[in-house]
Amino acid sequence: MSSAPHRFSSRRFPQGLVAQALEDALACGRCTPVLAISGLQGSGKSTFAAQVVEHAQARGLRAAALSIDDVYLTRARRQRLADRVHPLLATRGPPGTHDLPLALATLDAARSGRPFALPRFDKLADERVPEPHWERVDGLDLLVFEGWFLGTPAETEAALHAPLNALERDADPEGTWRRWCNQALAGDYPALWRQCDRLWFLQPPGFEVVPHWRWQQEQALQQAAPGRSGMSRAQVERFVQYYERVSRQALRCLPGIADRTLVLDAQRQVL
Template sequence: MHLESALLDAHLCNSAPKLTPNGFNQSNPNLKNRGKLPQFFFASDRAAPRIRATFANPRVKNFHYCNVRTSETSQCGFVGDRASRSDKILARSLPSTVNAGAMADLYTFIRGGPLVEKTVEVSEDNIGEWLECGSRVCRLLGFDEHLLTPEQKARVFHYYAPVYLWCQRQLSHHRDKFQHDGHSHIPPLVIGVSAPQGSGKTTLVYTLDHLFNVAGRKAASISIDDFYLTRADQAKLAAENAGNALLELRGNAGSHDLAFGTDTLKTLCSLVEKGTKAKVPRYDKSAYNGLGDRADPSTWPEIEGPLEVIFLEGWMLGFKPLPDDTVKSIDPQLESVNRNLESYYDAWEKFIGSWIVIEVDEPHWVYKWRLQAEIAMREEGKPGMSDEQIADFVSRYMPAYKAYLPPMYSDGPCGSKPEHTLVVKIDEHRNPLS
C-alpha cells in the first residue's frame, strides 16, 4: 500500500513549513500555499517505491524522492501530474533525509485509532488535515513533535485530532443547513461536551477551541461551572435545603443560575456579525478556600464575533430527569436534585446542536482525578481543598453519577440526535478506548 508506505513523518520533521492561521508559509511569505495547507503534489505510483513530492508551486523545479525500501533520497526533475487519480499517491514535500519506515508506522498508527471509524476515515483527501492538526496540537500542548511518547502520540492522533475533525464536519453540516434555508447570518454551532469531573474535558475543549481559532474559524468556550450561583446565593440554597448534603455545596442541579446561563448563551449565539462583542463569565473555584465564587466581571475575557462554534462543557450536561422512585432508591436526597434537573433542558441544552460524550466505566475514578487537579492548583500557588475536603466534595456527586450516567450512555444526552453525537470511551488514564 503505497500511501501507507510513505506519508506522514515528513510533516512532523524540522523541515515542515510553519503556517500562519491563514495558511501562508511563514518561512517564505512569497510561497503562498493554496488553501489552509501547503498543497500536496500527486505523482504516479507506477514509479513506486519512489515517493515524489513538491509544493504546488510552478517555480519549484526540483524535488526529492525517497526509496521506500531503503530510505535513500535522490533528486529528480519536476514531473507533471499526468496520472489518473486512482493511480496517484499523496506525499508531502520531503526533506533530504526521511525515515520512510516511521512514516508507514505513523500512518498505520493513525488508521488503527479507536475513533477513526466513528469520526473521520484517513484518506488521500484528508491526510493533510490529520497532519496539520497533529502538529498544531503538539505545539499547543508543548509536546516535542519529533520525540512523542506513546502516551502523547495516542493523545494527539487517537483522541484530539479525530474529535476535532469530527467537529469540523458537524460545523460544515450546521452551516450548510442554514445556508440552504436562506439565512444571511448563521448562528454558531453549540457543541455540548459532557464528561465526569477530572476526565480531561477542560483540556479537550481548550484544544478544540484553539484548533478552530488558528484555522480562522472563531470559537468560544464556556463551562456550566461558570453559571454556578454566587457564593452568597449558594449559602442561601444550602440553608433552604438544610440537611441535604447534595445541595450544601456547588455542583448538583439547583446550584446553577439558570437564567444567567440562558442569557449568556443567547448573547454568545447572537455574535454573528463582525465587531459584535461580549464578555464570557468565569467562576473562580479557588475562592473561599476552594468553595468557589463567581469571578469579578472585570476579569472575564471578551470575545468578538462572528462566532462559528461555541463549546459548552459540564459534568452533568445532558442528564435527564428520572422517575422519583428511581432516584429515591439511589439516594433520597437526590429527589430535590431530580426536580431541579427538569428545568435544565429549556435553559441550556436546547441550544446544543452536536454532542461529545466522554464515557467512563468507573465514576469513582473522579476521586483520583479531582485530587490531581487540586494538587496542580496548589502548585500554581492557588488555595484549594485538602484531601479530606476533596473526598467529601466528590462524594456529593456520586449519587447523580450513579443515577444519570447509565441512561445517558445508553440513550444519549437529553435532546441529542445519534448522527450529531460522538461518544468517546476513555480509560483510567484518560486515553480513548472506543
C-alpha cells in the same frame, strides 16, 4: 482569548477526533453552533474543549470555550438556598446550584454574533469572578460548552428513595436535598440542553475512577495558584459524593443520548 480556563490535564486527545468534533458542530448549519462536551469530573472535557477551540482558531474561526462551572451561583445565593431548602445546597456542583438565566443569556449572546462577556468562576475562592474581569468576546463562529453532566436527564422518584453514599445517608437521610436537585434537573435544565447543537460524551470506565481524577484536578489547581488554599484528599473524596448520583445517571443515559460517545480507559485514553 483564553480557551480553557479549567484545563489541567497534559494528556491531549487525538487530533483526528478534535477535527471530527469541529466538523460535526459546523455541520449543524447554525451561524454560531454550540458544541457540548459532557464528561464526569476529571475526564478531560476541558482539555478536549480547548483543543477544539485551538483547531477552530487555526482555521480562522472565532471560537471560545465556556464551562457550566463558570455559571455557578455566587456563594451568597447558594447560602440562601441552604438556609431555605437544605444545608447541602451551599456546596456548588449539583443541579440547582447554577445560574441558569446567566447560562442561557450567555449562549443567546454567543449566537447573536454581538460582543459579550464570558462568565468565569474561581474554584479555589469558591466564588464567581467579578464581572469586570470576565473575558470579552467580539463575536463567535463557535462556542464549545463543556460540563460534567450536560444533557443528563432526571431520575425517577423511585430511584431517589435509598441513599447512594455516606453523604446522602448522613446529611440527607430524608432525601430532601437529592429530590430538590432532581426536580431542578427535570424542570430547569432541559431548556439549557436544548441550546446545544451537538453533544459529545466522554465516557469513563466507571464512577470509581472519578475521586482519583478529581484529586489530580485539585492538585493541578493548587499548583497553578501557589499559596492559595484548596481541598485535601479527604475533602475531595467527600466532595465527589455530591456529584455521584447525577454522575451515575449520566453514565447510564448519555451513551444513548449523545451524538458521539468517546469511551475512555482509567488513564483517559480513548479506546
